[in-house]
Amino acid sequence: MLNINYPKIENKEYPNLKLNLVEPIHKLNLRGKNRDFFTKAGRILSIMLPTEPNTSATIKSISALWLSPDEWIVYGKDIDKNLILSLESEISKSNLGSVTDVSDQWVLINMKGKNVFEVLSKGSPFDFNKFKDTKNVVVQTLLNHVDVILHHNDANNVDLFVRKSFSEHLWLWINDSSSFL
């Protein structure tokens, strides 16, 4: 992973809201369609890639998020170089699908607390009413006009993925919005 001092994000705390940068952490983009791809990915990651739209699967500290019918993002602290190498050799090199290390493309920010959805609702066109009452759900949407992936992994606990080049801007917006809670 890149060792650069960007984005400049320091953990913050607001009333009923904690914002933490969860970096460095490995993130992989998996793409594939056929049964062999699912079998291989499932065996290597010890996790079945979710096929139901807008859902996720988590085992230990590895989570697989549904992005589209043939695309997933997998992230977690248990992902190491050996796991990435075995995914690449068994999936990419055998043309079953594609495995891309997107650790440096996305920045992961964790938002925790009762006011998480208050802040997210301020800048997103997405309706969080059902989302906030359901665990292990995923949504790709806009937040302050920036593409984000949101993973609601526990009650009032959201992992937010934002592209690195937009991360500092979005971070400032989140902090600004949170200061009005």
Place this chain on the structure above:
Amino acid sequence: MFIINCPFCGERDQSEFSAGGEAHIVRPKQPTELTDDEWADFLFMRKNIKGIQFERWNHSHGCRKWFNVIRDTSNDKIHAVYKMGEKPPSN
């Protein structure tokens, strides 16, 4: 503003989508045999109806998949949504 029911992700706000123009325009099998007028007609001329129109849309800020929409352009009412490669619903 209106809501589009993405066939992959479900109902989302229009701001998450990009319009891709008229749907079901078939590329000519032998473009070299067309006259300039026929080629220009294929490339540029669209129906642009005030009323029910078949359109392509892309969920650009979501799953990034293309799909078809039957939309009334006069009031933005969406009559049907269907995946690429599927036939339009008959009703």
